[in-house]
Amino acid sequence: MSTLTVFYVKLVLVIASSIVVWLGARADSFWKKLEENQRGAAVIGIGLLVCRLLPFIAIYLVLHQTPRGDVPFFWGKATVAYKWGLVYRDFASYHAPLFSYIITLPLLLWYSSKAIVLLMVLIEAAIVWGTYRTYRTIKTDTLKSVVLYLVLSGPMIMVILGGQEDIWLWGIAVWMLYYYRRTKDDGLGLGTRFSVGLLTIKVTFGFWLFPLWFLLKKQGMFLLGMIVVGVPSLVLLYAVMGLDFLMPLQMTANLLTPNLFTVFRPLITAISGHGPDLAFFSWAGLALTLSVATWITYQARNKSLSQGLPLAFLATYVAMTIFQSSSVGYYAFTYMLPLILELVDWKNRRDVAILLFFNALLVVQPFLFTHLGNPTYDDISLISNPLFLLEYTLQILNVACFGWYLLKVYQKATTH
Secondary structure (H helix, E strand, C coil): CCCCHHHHHHHHHHHHHHHHHHHHHHHHHHHHHHHHHCCCHHHHHHHHHHHHHHHHHHHHHHHCCCCCCCHHHHHHHHHHHHCCCHHHHHHHHHHHHHHHHCCCCCHCCCCCCCHHHHHHHHHHHHHHHHHHHCCCCCCCHHHHHHHHHHHHHHHHHHHHHHCCCHHHHHHHHHHHHHHHHHHHCCCHHHHHHHCCCHHCCHHHHHHHHHHCCCCCCCCCHHHHHHHHHHHHHHHHHHHHHHHHHHHHHHHCCCCCCCHHHHHHHHHHHHCCCCCCCCCHHHHHHHHHHHHHHHHHHHHHCCCCCCHHHHHHHHHHHHHHHHCCCCCCCHHHHHHHHHHHHHHCCCCHHHHHHHHHHHHHHHHHHHHHHHHCCCCCCCHHHHCCCHHHHHHHHHHHHHHHHHHHHHHHHHHHHCCC
16 A cells, blocks of 8 residues: 555545544533443443454454554564563663563564554553543543544554554553552652653653652652662663663654744754754753743642643643654654543534644644655745645644643643
């Protein structure tokens, strides 16, 4: 199947899912009836079957398509790990040390890159279910939010066609939230769970520690929980591979879009007379991300952790997609589920319309960017070409949507 055909299929999915979500957002009596009849679990199961498992079977088992997106890179790591290769030493990885071995597990049963995609689908399903279990006693429209999330084309494409793992970050966060709601303890247990996230996914999971810190009452015990897991792990990593385990801390110089840096890059180049220093702007973006996220979360310091924890997570990763020069639009998969639960009012047509527009941007812009050869726009005259102008405009609109949702997080953090 050609790349252009895949894109047309994506467009059909965007249109179809947008119609279903728009109609579903207005069907209050339908969702209320399902809740009254206690059909939530069954409906989510059907949603996962129809929107995840059946598309996987159709694409990879019936049509015999080859996995795309990040999967070829994951496959390269997993095949070496499968042969007992040592992460960072025998193969490069910018993920946490356990990640490469987790994605190797399905290869024990099915030695194919398609098995990695299936793993991503199953883990997302577990996270969706865990989110529903956690939120159903918090929000009355949890079932609607979770099912309409599954219907959205963006997350569907990201996990099935892209093999994205970014939602794993939210998986650890919602595990922490579930634990806190059961125990009301934000100390040792929460800290150990946070460290598990650092060892399992990637270094960016640690970003939201800074804003989260201001919401904790038992900061010392939380830190102790991190130490209990983290220090022995660091000692073991150093003993086995020396300083090679610091590989994930290396900042990437790859151009990824869309973010504030790529939007302003033509102006920066015009003023400086040369291409910008990506490393400098990467570190500057990280500083802005953590500063803005911490400032927003600080406004919610008097809220309960049940309310504040999702806001700290959203503030961090929405800010990251705005300010980090190495951020890609698909990183929205990190926070799309909590964004829908926390920030979308299904009774507000503007909220629903912006969500659907944002979802469409996340699908269309990456294809156009790649199709046009990853333009940097250092030569601003490129936008005289209508296709380049369209792609650059889509970048701006993406960043505007990120900004809109960051504003929504701020407003919720400051609401008493």
